[in-house]
Amino acid sequence: MMDKRTVWMVVVCMLALFGWQMLVNKMYPPRPKAVKPVSLTTATNAAPAQTVSASTNQAATISPASAEPETPRGAEQVIVLSNDVVRVEFTNWGGGIRSVELFKYKANVESNIVLNAEATVPALAIEQPPYTNGVYELQQTSPTSVVMRARLKTGAQIVKQISLGSAYLLTGSIQVSPASASESSTQSMTVAIGTAVPANGRELQQIYLGVDWFAAGKYQNRALKQLWKNVAQTNLSESVQAKWVAVKSQFFTMIFTPGTDTLAVAYEPAHLPAPSGWNGKTAPDSVSASVTVPPDLMTNGVASYNFTYYAGPKEYDRLVALGGGQEDVMQFGFWGPISIWLLKGMKFFYGIIPNYGVAIIIITVLIKLLFWPIQAKSIRSMKEMQKFQPLMNKLREKYKDDAQRLNQETMKLYKEHKINPFSGCLPMLVQIPVFFALYAMLRTSIELRGAHFLWIHDLSQPDTIFRIAGFPLNPLPLFMTGAMVLQQRITPQTGDSQQAKMMMFMPLMMLYFFYTASSGLTLYWTVQQVLSIGQQWWSLRQADASPPGAKALPAGKPK
Numbered sequence: 001m002m003d004k005r006t007v008w009m010v011v012v013c014m015l016a017l018f019g020w021q022m023l024v025n026k027m028y029p030p031r032p033k034a035v036k037p038v039s040l041t042t043a044t045n046a047a048p049a050q051t052v053s054a055s056t057n058q059a060a061t062i063s064p065a066s067a068e069p070e071t072p073r074g075a076e077q078v079i080v081l082s083n084d085v086v087r088v089e090f091t092n093w094g095g096g097i098r099s100v101e102l103f104k105y106k107a108n109v110e111s112n113i114v115l116n117a118e119a120t121v122p123a124l125a126i127e128q129p130p131y132t133n134g135v136y137e138l139q140q141t142s143p144t145s146v147v148m149r150a151r152l153k154t155g156a157q158i159v160k161q162i163s164l165g166s167a168y169l170l171t172g173s174i175q176v177s178p179a180s181a182s183e184s185s186t187q188s189m190t191v192a193i194g195t196a197v198p199a200n201g202r203e204l205q206q207i208y209l210g211v212d213w214f215a216a217g218k219y220q221n222r223a224l225k226q227l228w229k230n231v232a233q234t235n236l237s238e239s240v241q242a243k244w245v246a247v248k249s250q251f252f253t254m255i256f257t258p259g260t261d262t263l264a265v266a267y268e269p270a271h272l273p274a275p276s277g278w279n280g281k282t283a284p285d286s287v288s289a290s291v292t293v294p295p296d297l298m299t300n301g302v303a304s305y306n307f308t309y310y311a312g313p314k315e316y317d318r319l320v321a322l323g324g325g326q327e328d329v330m331q332f333g334f335w336g337p338i339s340i341w342l343l344k345g346m347k348f349f350y351g352i353i354p355n356y357g358v359a360i361i362i363i364t365v366l367i368k369l370l371f372w373p374i375q376a377k378s379i380r381s382m383k384e385m386q387k388f389q390p391l392m393n394k395l396r397e398k399y400k401d402d403a404q405r406l407n408q409e410t411m412k413l414y415k416e417h418k419i420n421p422f423s424g425c426l427p428m429l430v431q432i433p434v435f436f437a438l439y440a441m442l443r444t445s446i447e448l449r450g451a452h453f454l455w456i457h458d459l460s461q462p463d464t465i466f467r468i469a470g471f472p473l474n475p476l477p478l479f480m481t482g483a484m485v486l487q488q489r490i491t492p493q494t495g496d497s498q499q500a501k502m503m504m505f506m507p508l509m510m511l512y513f514f515y516t517a518s519s520g521l522t523l524y525w526t527v528q529q530v531l532s533i534g535q536q537w538w539s540l541r542q543a544d545a546s547p548p549g550a551k552a553l554p555a556g557k558p559k
Helices: 004-027 224-232 316-322 326-330 336-352 356-387 389-398 403-416 426-444 475-490 497-503 506-514 519-544
Strands: 051-053 059-061 078-082 086-091 096-106 112-115 137-142 145-151 157-164 169-177 189-196 210-215 218-223 237-239 242-248 252-258 264-271 285-293 297-299 302-313 466-468 471-473
Touching: 078 137, 078 145, 086 157, 086 302, 096 252, 096 302, 112 252, 169 189, 189 242, 189 252, 189 302, 210 224, 210 264, 210 285, 210 326, 218 224, 224 264, 224 285, 242 264, 242 285, 242 326, 252 285, 252 326, 302 316, 316 326, 336 356, 336 426, 356 426, 356 519, 389 403, 426 519, 475 506, 475 519, 506 519
Parallel strands: none
Antiparallel strands: 051 059, 078 086, 086 096, 096 112, 137 145, 145 157, 157 169, 169 302, 189 285, 210 218, 210 242, 237 264, 242 252, 252 302, 264 285, 297 302, 466 471
16 A cells, blocks of 8 residues: 555645546537527528639639529629738628738648638628628728628618738728718627638647637637537527627637627527548538627717728737737746747747747747756755655555554654655646647647758647557657656656556656647757757766765664
8 A cells, every 4th residue: 555645745746637538628628519509690691603703903703602592793893812821712792801812821731721711601791780781882992992782772872992902911990971961870880700610631720720819908719619509509699898899719719800899799609511632530610700890989970880800810919019918829838838838939039040849849948948957956855765765665564454553663764864756747737737738829820830850841730740540650759758768767666656657658648648739848848858868878877976085964864
């Protein structure tokens, strides 16, 4: 039987690992059963897919929407605004953004990432009667600006003006004029933000696909699991005074920031059919959202709704520059400040050596140097405890039938020789904040998406080199596990044989945790283990190199 001190030491060491598993289970919940969603919006009028010439002399094709039109809307007109990083398509069907193509990011080898491509309603379309399903007149007023106009049967007129900046940010306004001077347009307006879908089957839909906003001075998130739960309860909207609202996937986001705080946020998840070449185990999900905003300016009865709209990667520095805490869509969590510093450090070293794998290794070395004194002290303490194992065995034998007395004598021995029995767990415990922060940072940072290192093709994904009967072979976690086993073999044994056997299961547990983790995170932990082996070997040599004639510390005598 293990004494109470040994049990507590094992419990403390294991709590960190089991805590990590609980976090993984929370972040990877089982996919909910399909629930037929309640329609969030009035479906757009549809027309057969066709290719037409836009006013910008560019051709475009649109797929049929989900409902037949009340009246034919004619051929679709498309205007394209673009810069060095993005191509935005505006459609006259609904007067909004049909798609946003990102030039720097690949969905696969052949095509770029396209945001809002699966939407049945264009982003920035007005989603409330009588404005829904409008056919707009498009006009490109400059290389970076477009104006969309529509007149309702009531005589009211809508004018949307949108301009594309130098990167992923658009600025615009919606103006609603009443039918006559005696009327006034003071009502709120519901505007579509867009539809977010995962770029491929390896993305973490349950964690990062969802709707975010900033309200009441704090960031709030509705992940996919919560959205499906709300759908089951037919609760698809919330009264929220938000500064901004976003729909997002793991690496990309669309953020709507109105001139005046929103009145409500509505959302709708949906299961999509698996597209050709989809590499996921389940078909993709999608999340659509819209916001209800009041007018922020009234002039002679004309209501104006000003806004900015970001459609692009979840790139920390760009999101910070937008203001209002929009960088919170990165979802770093409780350890966010550490994640930010790790991200800044990784990008700094990437600027010196342009490889993110190398940058992660440099950061790992610096973290090891930071925690070097703690681990060195732990190794010395374990070495000292090893000297007392014969005496500890005698104590266990003498008091094997009196666990309380055994615990008292053991603690007395530790106190006499100033030994901390929990020192072996200390290096792991102090690294937990760094580990969680690094995990969050590597999971959502666009910089690691598609980043190569040695045989690794994507540092944001496991380092699978091939599959055997469908099972992925990931060599980096296997190497990490081997390093952990080697470290255990050279670690001074300070507990009884049962404790040693229990600790031998730790490498297997870590293999399970890391096998499907991002290779960037596994690279960090693997290098950490290799450096720990080196430090342990060096520290043990220093401890063994005692001067001639040196005597061991007195071990005392059992009473």
